Amino acid sequence: MTETMRAAVLAAPATMELQQVALPEPGAGQVRVKLEGCGVCASNVEPFEGQPWSQFPGEPGGMGHEGWGIVDALGPDVTGIAIGDRVAMLSGKSYAEYDVADVGALVKLPEALAGKPFPGEPLGCAFNIFRRADVQAGQTVAIVGIGFLGAVLTRLATEAGARVIAISRRQSSLDLARHYGAAETIVMDDHWRILEDVKRLTDGRGCDRVIECVGKQWPLDLAGELVREGGRLVIAGYHQDGPRQVNMQMWNWKGIDIASAHERDPAVNLRGLREAAEAVASGRLDPTPLYTHRYPLDRLDEALLATRDKPDGFVKALVTFGDAA
Numbered sequence: 001m002t003e004t005m006r007a008a009v010l011a012a013p014a015t016m017e018l019q020q021v022a023l024p025e026p027g028a029g030q031v032r033v034k035l036e037g038c039g040v041c042a043s044n045v046e047p048f049e050g051q052p053w054s055q056f057p058g059e060p061g062g063m064g065h066e067g068w069g070i071v072d073a074l075g076p077d078v079t080g081i082a083i084g085d086r087v088a089m090l091s092g093k094s095y096a097e098y099d100v101a102d103v104g105a106l107v108k109l110p111e112a113l114a115g116k117p118f119p120g121e122p123l124g125c126a127f128n129i130f131r132r133a134d135v136q137a138g139q140t141v142a143i144v145g146i147g148f149l150g151a152v153l154t155r156l157a158t159e160a161g162a163r164v165i166a167i168s169r170r171q172s173s174l175d176l177a178r179h180y181g182a183a184e185t186i187v188m189d190d191h192w193r194i195l196e197d198v199k200r201l202t203d204g205r206g207c208d209r210v211i212e213c214v215g216k217q218w219p220l221d222l223a224g225e226l227v228r229e230g231g232r233l234v235i236a237g238y239h240q241d242g243p244r245q246v247n248m249q250m251w252n253w254k255g256i257d258i259a260s261a262h263e264r265d266p267a268v269n270l271r272g273l274r275e276a277a278e279a280v281a282s283g284r285l286d287p288t289p290l291y292t293h294r295y296p297l298d299r300l301d302e303a304l305l306a307t308r309d310k311p312d313g314f315v316k317a318l319v320t321f322g323d324a325a
Contacts, residue, residue, distance in 0.1 A: 007060035007096035008300045013050030016301040021060040024093075024100045026075035031103055033087060037320040038094040039066030039119030040300075042147070042215070043238045045308045048301075051241075060096055064319070066119035067094030068109070078103050086113075088120025088277065090269055095300055097321060105266060107273050110281035117291055117318055123280070124272030125263075126152040131272075132261040133209050133234045137161030142198060142207040144188070144223045145214035146173040148290050148316040149236060153211055155180040155285055162209070165201060167194060167222075172313050179289065191222060198226050207231060211261075215239050224251060232257040293317040 004020045011017040026032045044063045047054060068088040071081055081087070081103055089106035091099050109118055126149055133153075135141055139162045143150045146168035157164050158181030165184045166177030174185040186197050198207065206228030212219050215237030224247055227233045233256050251258070263269050279285040292315045295303040303317040 005097040006297060007093075008064075008297055009060050010048065010056065010058035010062060012056050013054070014048060014301070016048075016304070017057075018298045019060060021096075023098060026073055026078075026100050028076045029078060029103050030075040030100050031071045031078060031081055031087075031106070032073035032075075032098055032100050033067065033069040033089060033091075033106075034072045034098055035067050035069040035094055035096065035321055037068060037117050037119070037318050038064045039117075039122055040303045040307050040317040040319060041066060041122060042307055043240060044304055046241050048304045049308075059093060061093030061099060062095065063092075064095030064099070065090070065092050066121045067091060067099055068118045068120060069099075069321075072098070081106070081108070088118050088273060090121055090124075090266070090273065095297065095319065097297070105270060107270070107277050109277055112281040113277070116280075116288075117320070118277070118280070119316075119318065120273045120276060121269075122148060122316075123152065123276035123285075123287065124269060124274075125149070126156065126272075127275045127279070128263045128268060128272035129153060129211065129234065129236045129261040130156045132259045133157075133211055134232065135160045135162050135209055139163070139208035140165065140202055141209040141211065142167060142223070142226050143177070143182075144168075144210065144212045144219045144226075145237065146177045147213065150211075150213040151176050151180050151290055151315065152285065152287065153213065153236070154182050157209075158182070159284070165198060165207065170310070170312075173315075176289065176315065188219070188222075191218070194222060195225055202228070209234065212237050215241075217244055220244060221247070224256075227254065227256045229254045230256065232259060234259045234261050236261050238262070290315045291318055294320050297321065 089101035091101040164182040166182035211234040212223035
């Protein structure tokens with residue numbers, strides 16, 4: 001077997017290089033996975049463009065955290081996983097042909113998912129966010145920003161018996177929200193008109209739950225205003241480009257709950273990943289329409305730019321390898 005592999009390296013701001021690097025070896029309690037693919041996350045965009053604290057070059061395969069593939073090597077003390085198992089894992093260097101993961105950070109994929117892409121981390125993230133949102137039947141839920149995450153949350157909230165109001169910039173995103181069950185859609189272009197539209201749709205009451213999925217200041221401001229008194233604001237957008245200001249006076253007055261729904265407990269993340277695999281395998285959730293763009297590893301820079309610029313119809317890019325391409 002070869003002792004090297006191809007891996008993408010962030011060599012400089014907005015500059016990806018494909019390099020031949022040493023094949024990683026699994027340590028105790030770890031497995032090595034030959035990757036079939038890895039999803040591209042919007043959280044990759046700022047590091048790709050370069051942040052004040054960035055260091056270059058990055059690690060081989062770095063930023064890739066949505067990988068899936070076939071176990072091809074076991075480290076010492078591994079049980080419950082065998083070579084040849086198809087898995088999704090929670091790891092961080094999957095923009096490469098191989099990655100290593102702790103055995104407690106992966107889920108075996110059901111046979112029903114054979115041959116299908118499965119970027120497990122973002123799917124599991126959606127299930128964890130939904131749990132934190134505590135959506136109940138009969139509630140009105142506004143979802144601000146319909147991309148991959150917003151679309152999955154639209155489906156989960158609708159399935160739970162809530163009425164979903166989807167708010168997003170692009171018509172294609174609003175059409176996607178309708179596909180996943182949204183009862184109402186609103187173009188995200190004018191702050192005050194959106195507030196008036198939501199007031200009209202909720203008899204002036206506001207929304208029981210508002211899930212912000214963008215990660216920028218204005219959508220966060222908007223989301224805070226849409227929550228009814230005593231409701232819950234769920235922050236699912238990844239705010240990594242600087243500090244935020246919030247209208248604490250309004251938040252206090254309305255007595256809203258705030259859930260910053262980014263889980264850091266490995267056990268919780270694994271639970272979300274497992275729930276997502278079961279939901280997709282059973283047909284409860286079909287994420288296929290969300291995988292709109294595919295790229296080979298040597299075009300990762302194009303995938304990142306598409307994730308940033310969102311060409312018409314774009315939802316999520318996958319980097320795929322070999323037969324999965």
